[in-house]
Amino acid sequence: MQTFSTIAFDLDGTLAESKSAITEEMSGLLCSLLGHHNVAVVSGGSLQQFQKQLLGHLACQNPEVLRNLYLFPTNGSALYVYKDNIWTPIYQELLTDAEKSKILSAWDKALSESGVALPTPSYGPVAEDRGTQITFSACGQEAPISAKEVWDPDQKKRMAIREVMLPLLPGFAVSFGGMTSVDVTRAGIDKAYAMEKIMNYLHIEKDVIMFVGDKLDPGGNDFAARRSGVTCIPVANASDTAKLIRKIISEG
Numbered sequence: 001m002q003t004f005s006t007i008a009f010d011l012d013g014t015l016a017e018s019k020s021a022i023t024e025e026m027s028g029l030l031c032s033l034l035g036h037h038n039v040a041v042v043s044g045g046s047l048q049q050f051q052k053q054l055l056g057h058l059a060c061q062n063p064e065v066l067r068n069l070y071l072f073p074t075n076g077s078a079l080y081v082y083k084d085n086i087w088t089p090i091y092q093e094l095l096t097d098a099e100k101s102k103i104l105s106a107w108d109k110a111l112s113e114s115g116v117a118l119p120t121p122s123y124g125p126v127a128e129d130r131g132t133q134i135t136f137s138a139c140g141q142e143a144p145i146s147a148k149e150v151w152d153p154d155q156k157k158r159m160a161i162r163e164v165m166l167p168l169l170p171g172f173a174v175s176f177g178g179m180t181s182v183d184v185t186r187a188g189i190d191k192a193y194a195m196e197k198i199m200n201y202l203h204i205e206k207d208v209i210m211f212v213g214d215k216l217d218p219g220g221n222d223f224a225a226r227r228s229g230v231t232c233i234p235v236a237n238a239s240d241t242a243k244l245i246r247k248i249i250s251e252g
Protein backbone atom coordinates (compact mmCIF):
# COMPACT_ATOMS: atom_id res chain seq x y z
CA MET A 1 0.00 0.00 0.00
CA GLN A 2 1.06 3.56 -0.74
CA THR A 3 2.37 5.48 2.29
CA PHE A 4 0.10 8.13 3.74
CA SER A 5 1.26 10.70 6.31
CA THR A 6 -2.24 11.86 7.09
CA ILE A 7 -5.38 9.83 7.67
CA ALA A 8 -8.70 11.71 7.72
CA PHE A 9 -11.86 10.13 9.11
CA ASP A 10 -15.53 10.87 9.11
CA LEU A 11 -16.89 10.48 12.67
CA ASP A 12 -20.45 9.10 12.71
CA GLY A 13 -20.68 5.57 11.30
CA THR A 14 -16.92 5.56 10.65
CA LEU A 15 -15.05 6.00 13.97
CA ALA A 16 -18.16 5.51 16.10
CA GLU A 17 -21.73 4.31 15.66
CA SER A 18 -24.25 7.11 15.07
CA LYS A 19 -24.12 9.65 17.93
CA SER A 20 -22.31 7.09 20.11
CA ALA A 21 -18.88 7.20 21.69
CA ILE A 22 -15.82 5.51 20.20
CA THR A 23 -15.05 2.13 21.75
CA GLU A 24 -12.06 1.50 24.00
CA GLU A 25 -10.53 -0.50 21.16
CA MET A 26 -10.94 2.43 18.77
CA SER A 27 -9.35 4.75 21.33
CA GLY A 28 -6.30 2.47 21.52
CA LEU A 29 -6.03 2.22 17.75
CA LEU A 30 -6.29 5.99 17.25
CA CYS A 31 -3.65 6.64 19.92
CA SER A 32 -1.26 4.23 18.16
CA LEU A 33 -2.04 5.76 14.79
CA LEU A 34 -1.39 9.26 16.19
CA GLY A 35 2.13 8.15 17.17
CA HIS A 36 3.20 8.03 13.53
CA HIS A 37 0.53 9.83 11.49
CA ASN A 38 -1.43 13.03 11.40
CA VAL A 39 -5.08 12.21 12.04
CA ALA A 40 -7.91 14.50 10.95
CA VAL A 41 -11.56 14.02 11.89
CA VAL A 42 -14.20 15.76 9.76
CA SER A 43 -17.87 15.74 10.68
CA GLY A 44 -21.04 17.80 10.50
CA GLY A 45 -21.16 17.76 14.30
CA SER A 46 -20.12 20.59 16.60
CA LEU A 47 -16.94 20.58 18.70
CA GLN A 48 -19.18 19.69 21.64
CA GLN A 49 -20.29 16.60 19.72
CA PHE A 50 -16.61 15.70 19.09
CA GLN A 51 -16.09 16.00 22.83
CA LYS A 52 -18.96 13.59 23.55
CA GLN A 53 -18.17 10.99 20.91
CA LEU A 54 -14.40 11.21 20.51
CA LEU A 55 -12.30 13.40 22.81
CA GLY A 56 -13.97 12.35 26.06
CA HIS A 57 -13.14 8.71 25.27
CA LEU A 58 -9.73 9.08 23.67
CA ALA A 59 -7.38 7.92 26.40
CA CYS A 60 -3.83 8.14 25.04
CA GLN A 61 -1.08 7.13 27.46
CA ASN A 62 1.13 9.74 25.89
CA PRO A 63 -1.00 12.90 25.51
CA GLU A 64 1.76 14.43 23.37
CA VAL A 65 0.35 12.49 20.41
CA LEU A 66 -2.79 14.67 20.51
CA ARG A 67 -0.69 17.35 18.83
CA ASN A 68 -1.05 15.25 15.68
CA LEU A 69 -4.86 15.38 15.81
CA TYR A 70 -6.77 17.91 13.69
CA LEU A 71 -10.47 18.43 14.32
CA PHE A 72 -12.81 19.77 11.65
CA PRO A 73 -16.27 20.14 13.21
CA THR A 74 -19.26 21.47 11.23
CA ASN A 75 -18.00 20.06 7.93
CA GLY A 76 -14.72 21.95 8.03
CA SER A 77 -16.05 25.42 8.76
CA ALA A 78 -13.67 25.39 11.74
CA LEU A 79 -10.32 23.75 12.59
CA TYR A 80 -9.16 23.01 16.13
CA VAL A 81 -5.71 21.83 17.20
CA TYR A 82 -4.33 20.83 20.61
CA LYS A 83 -2.17 23.66 21.96
CA ASP A 84 -1.07 24.02 25.59
CA ASN A 85 -3.55 21.29 26.58
CA ILE A 86 -6.54 23.13 25.09
CA TRP A 87 -8.42 22.57 21.83
CA THR A 88 -7.71 25.86 20.13
CA PRO A 89 -9.42 27.21 17.00
CA ILE A 90 -7.16 27.98 14.05
CA TYR A 91 -10.08 29.40 12.09
CA GLN A 92 -13.87 29.59 12.52
CA GLU A 93 -16.19 30.81 9.84
CA LEU A 94 -19.01 31.99 12.06
CA LEU A 95 -22.42 32.77 10.58
CA THR A 96 -23.79 36.25 11.30
CA ASP A 97 -27.10 36.72 13.13
CA ALA A 98 -28.71 37.91 9.89
CA GLU A 99 -27.53 34.78 8.09
CA LYS A 100 -28.86 32.60 10.89
CA SER A 101 -32.34 34.08 10.81
CA LYS A 102 -32.44 33.77 7.04
CA ILE A 103 -31.63 30.06 7.37
CA LEU A 104 -34.25 29.51 10.06
CA SER A 105 -37.00 31.10 8.00
CA ALA A 106 -35.99 29.09 4.91
CA TRP A 107 -36.46 25.92 6.98
CA ASP A 108 -39.93 27.00 8.15
CA LYS A 109 -40.93 27.85 4.60
CA ALA A 110 -39.56 24.52 3.33
CA LEU A 111 -41.69 22.60 5.83
CA SER A 112 -44.87 24.41 4.87
CA GLU A 113 -44.25 24.28 1.09
CA SER A 114 -42.77 20.80 0.68
CA GLY A 115 -45.60 19.13 2.56
CA VAL A 116 -43.05 17.12 4.54
CA ALA A 117 -44.22 16.62 8.11
CA LEU A 118 -41.78 16.30 10.98
CA PRO A 119 -42.24 13.05 12.90
CA THR A 120 -44.10 13.00 16.21
CA PRO A 121 -43.23 12.73 18.99
CA SER A 122 -40.25 15.06 18.72
CA TYR A 123 -37.21 14.36 20.87
CA GLY A 124 -35.88 17.77 21.81
CA PRO A 125 -35.23 20.91 19.75
CA VAL A 126 -34.98 20.53 15.97
CA ALA A 127 -32.76 23.52 15.11
CA GLU A 128 -29.27 23.74 16.57
CA ASP A 129 -26.96 26.73 16.18
CA ARG A 130 -23.45 25.35 15.82
CA GLY A 131 -21.87 28.77 15.27
CA THR A 132 -20.55 28.02 11.81
CA GLN A 133 -23.53 25.91 10.78
CA ILE A 134 -27.23 25.51 11.53
CA THR A 135 -28.30 21.89 11.84
CA PHE A 136 -31.92 20.75 11.69
CA SER A 137 -32.49 17.33 13.27
CA ALA A 138 -35.91 16.30 12.00
CA CYS A 139 -36.75 13.98 14.94
CA GLY A 140 -35.22 16.31 17.56
CA GLN A 141 -31.64 16.30 18.81
CA GLU A 142 -32.17 13.62 21.46
CA ALA A 143 -33.98 11.16 19.21
CA PRO A 144 -33.06 7.46 19.54
CA ILE A 145 -31.62 5.71 16.48
CA SER A 146 -34.82 3.62 16.21
CA ALA A 147 -36.88 6.78 15.61
CA LYS A 148 -34.36 8.23 13.17
CA GLU A 149 -33.81 5.22 10.93
CA VAL A 150 -37.46 5.00 9.87
CA TRP A 151 -38.10 8.67 9.11
CA ASP A 152 -36.19 9.27 5.86
CA PRO A 153 -34.21 6.16 4.86
CA ASP A 154 -34.23 7.09 1.14
CA GLN A 155 -33.53 10.82 1.81
CA LYS A 156 -36.64 11.75 -0.21
CA LYS A 157 -38.13 13.91 2.54
CA ARG A 158 -34.90 15.83 2.98
CA MET A 159 -34.51 16.24 -0.78
CA ALA A 160 -37.98 17.82 -0.94
CA ILE A 161 -37.03 20.17 1.90
CA ARG A 162 -33.75 21.07 0.25
CA GLU A 163 -35.47 21.86 -3.05
CA VAL A 164 -37.45 24.63 -1.35
CA MET A 165 -34.52 25.87 0.75
CA LEU A 166 -31.83 26.20 -1.92
CA PRO A 167 -33.35 29.06 -3.97
CA LEU A 168 -34.08 30.93 -0.72
CA LEU A 169 -30.45 30.65 0.37
CA PRO A 170 -28.08 31.77 -2.39
CA GLY A 171 -24.48 31.51 -1.19
CA PHE A 172 -25.28 28.69 1.23
CA ALA A 173 -24.88 24.94 1.02
CA VAL A 174 -27.62 22.61 2.23
CA SER A 175 -26.35 19.10 2.92
CA PHE A 176 -27.56 15.99 4.70
CA GLY A 177 -25.86 14.68 7.81
CA GLY A 178 -26.52 11.55 9.84
CA MET A 179 -29.87 9.84 9.25
CA THR A 180 -32.28 12.79 9.59
CA SER A 181 -30.23 15.99 9.67
CA VAL A 182 -30.06 18.90 7.28
CA ASP A 183 -26.94 21.07 7.67
CA VAL A 184 -26.68 24.61 6.34
CA THR A 185 -23.29 26.31 6.02
CA ARG A 186 -21.86 28.93 3.70
CA ALA A 187 -21.48 27.48 0.20
CA GLY A 188 -18.31 25.64 -0.61
CA ILE A 189 -17.87 24.24 2.90
CA ASP A 190 -17.85 20.46 2.78
CA LYS A 191 -15.44 17.59 3.26
CA ALA A 192 -13.42 18.62 0.17
CA TYR A 193 -12.99 22.06 1.72
CA ALA A 194 -11.72 20.44 4.93
CA MET A 195 -9.20 18.43 2.86
CA GLU A 196 -7.95 21.66 1.22
CA LYS A 197 -7.60 23.24 4.67
CA ILE A 198 -5.55 20.34 6.04
CA MET A 199 -3.27 20.45 2.97
CA ASN A 200 -2.68 24.18 3.48
CA TYR A 201 -2.22 23.95 7.21
CA LEU A 202 0.24 21.03 7.12
CA HIS A 203 1.84 22.04 3.79
CA ILE A 204 1.19 18.62 2.31
CA GLU A 205 -0.11 17.36 -1.04
CA LYS A 206 -3.24 15.34 -1.67
CA ASP A 207 -1.27 12.18 -2.52
CA VAL A 208 -0.22 11.66 1.12
CA ILE A 209 -3.78 11.93 2.49
CA MET A 210 -6.24 9.08 2.92
CA PHE A 211 -9.90 9.82 3.69
CA VAL A 212 -11.98 7.10 5.33
CA GLY A 213 -15.79 7.35 5.42
CA ASP A 214 -18.98 5.28 5.52
CA LYS A 215 -20.91 7.46 3.03
CA LEU A 216 -18.59 7.88 0.06
CA ASP A 217 -21.16 6.94 -2.58
CA PRO A 218 -22.85 9.66 -4.67
CA GLY A 219 -25.45 11.38 -2.48
CA GLY A 220 -23.61 10.32 0.69
CA ASN A 221 -22.32 12.92 3.12
CA ASP A 222 -18.69 11.90 2.55
CA PHE A 223 -18.93 12.03 -1.25
CA ALA A 224 -17.54 15.58 -1.42
CA ALA A 225 -14.20 14.30 -0.10
CA ARG A 226 -13.66 12.54 -3.44
CA ARG A 227 -13.58 15.91 -5.22
CA SER A 228 -10.46 16.90 -3.30
CA GLY A 229 -8.44 14.20 -5.06
CA VAL A 230 -7.25 12.49 -1.88
CA THR A 231 -7.37 8.69 -1.73
CA CYS A 232 -10.83 7.71 -0.46
CA ILE A 233 -11.43 4.40 1.30
CA PRO A 234 -15.06 3.38 1.97
CA VAL A 235 -15.88 1.47 5.13
CA ALA A 236 -19.13 -0.19 6.23
CA ASN A 237 -18.94 0.70 9.94
CA ALA A 238 -16.60 1.39 12.85
CA SER A 239 -15.35 -2.19 13.16
CA ASP A 240 -14.41 -2.09 9.47
CA THR A 241 -12.48 1.12 10.23
CA ALA A 242 -10.72 -0.58 13.15
CA LYS A 243 -9.53 -3.31 10.77
CA LEU A 244 -8.20 -0.70 8.34
CA ILE A 245 -6.35 1.19 11.09
CA ARG A 246 -4.70 -2.04 12.25
CA LYS A 247 -3.53 -2.61 8.69
CA ILE A 248 -2.13 0.94 8.39
CA ILE A 249 -0.29 0.59 11.72
CA SER A 250 1.17 -2.81 10.81
CA GLU A 251 2.45 -1.50 7.49
CA GLY A 252 4.02 1.50 9.24
Ligand SMILES: [Mg+2]
Pocket residue numbers: 010011012013014213214215
Ligand atom coordinates in the same frame (compact mmCIF):
# COMPACT_ATOMS: atom_id res chain seq x y z
MG1 LIG B 1 -20.71 8.95 8.46
